[in-house]
Amino acid sequence: MSENIFYKLRDDIENGIVTGEFEPGERLDETQLAMRFGVSRTPIREALMQLSAIGLVEIRPRRGAVVVDPAPQRVYEMFEVMAELEGMAGALAARRHTEEDSAALLAAHEKCREAVLSEETDRYYYENEIFHRAIYTASHSGFLEEQCTTLHRRLRPYRRLQLRVRNRMKVSFREHGEIVEAILSGNTDGAREGLRSHVAVQGDRFGDLVANLSNRERRSGRLG
Amino acid sequence: MSENIFYKLRDDIENGIVTGEFEPGERLDETQLAMRFGVSRTPIREALMQLSAIGLVEIRPRRGAVVVDPAPQRVYEMFEVMAELEGMAGALAARRHTEEDSAALLAAHEKCREAVLSEETDRYYYENEIFHRAIYTASHSGFLEEQCTTLHRRLRPYRRLQLRVRNRMKVSFREHGEIVEAILSGNTDGAREGLRSHVAVQGDRFGDLVANLSNRERRSGRLG
DNA sequence: GTCAAGATTTTTGTATACAAGAGCCATGGT
DNA sequence: ACCATGGCTCTTGTATACAAAAATCTTGAC
Known part of the structure; x- marks a missing residue:
């Protein structure tokens, strides 16, 4: 091509x-x-x-x-910005989604459910990407979609690590459910807040992230 | 260097x-x-x-x-995202600003006032950039600062056009004042909302933007 | 045996050469 | 007179050549 x-x-x-x-x-x-x-x-x-x-x-x-090997602080900041942008995409999606957008979102959500039931984190990881992309598309803002996709891509390795945390997959899927409902019912604030907290690395999750990062570094032999 | x-x-x-x-x-x-x-x-x-x-x-x-020659729609979307990111920077700045941040912000604000009084839009355009950068810095999020700076830079030509609109300089400066107060008093929501609406291209401003864009295109001879 | 200085090697940064596709012009046919 | 086809030119895409800087190795001195 x-x-x-x-x-x-x-x-x-x-x-x-x-x-x-x-x-x-x-x-x-x-x-x-x-x-x-x-x-x-x-x-x-x-x-x-x-x-x-x-x-x-x-x-x-x-x-x-x-x-590049961003410091944990920097990775945290990236998630912080990502959370804001996803929240924005969700809010716009709640207002602007079309029939097709709804269908795509629900389909992606179902695929995620299957992945959760199968307990395959890799599969969930993959379906999760499609779910989020469906939201970007539904925002009907080409530029926002682009920005989100780029950042999402850049954060891939860290998200993968995050999914390893116990129960994260189930919790993530539950949050997806709330997000879907907010978007489909046109609840802009609900969609924004739902996505913000879904993506942000808050509370314990920050500790998990840092721990995963330093594990990886230790494995690759660049740290004591 | x-x-x-x-x-x-x-x-x-x-x-x-x-x-x-x-x-x-x-x-x-x-x-x-x-x-x-x-x-x-x-x-x-x-x-x-x-x-x-x-x-x-x-x-x-x-x-x-x-x-690249983005369509007006795309430029609008870029401002939309910029508004969200600036709002975020403002909210963080309200929470995290240090003494130096405050000083820098106030200094930049004063410079803007001088520019308004002198009625030189080019000068205001320049001081305005410094003002906004001061907010990014005060957010104490390196990644956010980077993203804002990049996008701000990319939107430069359009911002310049926007300043040409009658009274925009004065209105802009008044909004700056409210933003400064919100940030310094730690009013996160006020800072966020103030910056969001300051940056966003809402209402009449969208029309102004489109008009300016098509003027420029006509001048450069690529449109009837 | 260890450290330092010089020489060698490796690797990057830039220029140039060459191939191939896109655009343009001319020529010829209808 | 207008359109199509063919060739010519111009520009891009990739490879290679060469210079300079960094990394590495070697050798010698302490």
């Missing part, structure tokens, strides 16, 4: 980052990547430039690109 | 876009830009890649880069 190689490369590398294949802090060697993807360094560099503009990698002059 | 040329190039080109030197819809010829900046095409391309990732230019395969 994409005529240009650097689009594919960007997506591939980005994917490698959000799936954890390239770990935070890891150095991304241009020559190595070039060999791996069977291209020259030029398109690789162009892809890395794009990722650096998005904030997924950091390019230090003459020292190459590394996968 | 910046070792690498493509950082400077990116900033220069971005600046050219937000100041209107490169007009929306304009094609950015790599060779031309390379000559103009006295470099080869390679770093130019890398700069354009970054701008494309940010959303300032669009790169169509084999057809080069053009300055």
